Amino acid sequence: MIHFENVGLRYGMGPEILRDLTFDIPKRSFQFLTGPSGAGKTTLLRLLFMSLKPTRGLIRTFGRDVNTIPPGELPMLRRRIGIVFQDFRLLDHLTTYENVALPLRVRGKDEITYKTDVLELLKWVGLGDRINVLPPVLSGGEKQRAAIARALIDRPEVLLADEPTGNVDPPMARRLLNLFLELNRLGTAVVIATHDLGLMDQVEARRMILTGGHLDIYE
Numbered sequence: 001m002i003h004f005e006n007v008g009l010r011y012g013m014g015p016e017i018l019r020d021l022t023f024d025i026p027k028r029s030f031q032f033l034t035g036p037s038g039a040g041k042t043t044l045l046r047l048l049f050m051s052l053k054p055t056r057g058l059i060r061t062f063g064r065d066v067n068t069i070p071p072g073e074l075p076m077l078r079r080r081i082g083i084v085f086q087d088f089r090l091l092d093h094l095t096t097y098e099n100v101a102l103p104l105r106v107r108g109k110d111e112i113t114y115k116t117d118v119l120e121l122l123k124w125v126g127l128g129d130r131i132n133v134l135p136p137v138l139s140g141g142e143k144q145r146a147a148i149a150r151a152l153i154d155r156p157e158v159l160l161a162d163e164p165t166g167n168v169d170p171p172m173a174r175r176l177l178n179l180f181l182e183l184n185r186l187g188t189a190v191v192i193a194t195h196d197l198g199l200m201d202q203v204e205a206r207r208m209i210l211t212g213g214h215l216d217i218y219e
Contacts, residue, residue, distance in 0.1 A: 001027050001158055001189055002048060007057035009043065017043055019213040021057070025158065025191060030184045032200045033193040035210035041193040042086070044210060045160050048191065049083050050074055062157075079107070082156035082188075084164050088147040090135040096122065096142075097131040100149045107154070114153070121149045124179060126172060141167040148176060158189045165199055173199060 002025040009018040017040050025031070025048070033041050046052040047059060050066055059066040062077060069077065090099045097118060104114045122128055125145040135143055144167045151159060159180065165173035177199060184190045191208075194200065200207065207218045 001025050001062060003058070003060040004047075005058040005060075007047070007054045007059060009040075009047065009052065010055050016055075017213055018047075018210075018215075021215050023208070023215060023217055025189050027189055028184065028187055029206065030181070030190045030203070031192070031206040031208055032203075033191055033208045033210065034195065034197075034200065037195075039210040040213060041210055042162055044215075045083070045162055045191070045193055048158075048160055049081055050078060079103070079154070080157045082151035082154065082159045084144075084147050084151045084159075084161040086162045086166070088135075088143045090138075090143055090146055090150075092135050095132050095134060096127055096138065096146050099135065099146055100153055103150060103154045118149075118153060121153060122146075125149050125176065141169075141172070144168065145172070145176070148179075152179065152183060155183070155186065156188055159183060159191070161190070161192045163194055164192060165194065165196060170198075174202070177202060 004021045004023050007018065007021040008016045010016045033044065035041055043052065047054060050061060053067055062080065064077070094102065100122060101114060101118045119131065122131055125148060127142060127145055130138065130142060138146065144164065148164055165176055168176065180190050180192065181203065209216045209218070
């Protein structure tokens, strides 16, 4: 689904942050992305999401060379990818329910076709009693769970999650991990960036370790 070949990235005339990255994200795969703080995990997720372009090398996403995709076509391709940012990016004027349902509304779906799914997903992530609350009232952990639900609601072909369990307690972290695993079983390729070794030890999955701008992969 996503192919990197000798990819490098630098900002301006500075040194390369990422160097010679060559790997694939296959269909239905599940992998953890880890490494020390400042290693470039979030930057790599942005490359995967096509919100950054490489300064050298090839990235092919859904069969398309990212460097040659017209800007007008990028939003449609990104809709096939669910992403959970560390800063959540919820819209403060929308309720929890409305934030989670937003990807479906953008696609023009009728609420009658998705309302039950949104409500069930909010219950699963522990927000069943917070559906009509605005984001400024939510705690950090609640915002994170709302952002995860929004990323999952449209069953993306690829899910990218940046520290998705960083603000929740261990039982909720396990519950969210089970949700990611279920989505993977349904066909979504999953990439979870995390420092949580305990979380990674709960699943036999590929580990992508980013250090010093280089990526090592352990199957």
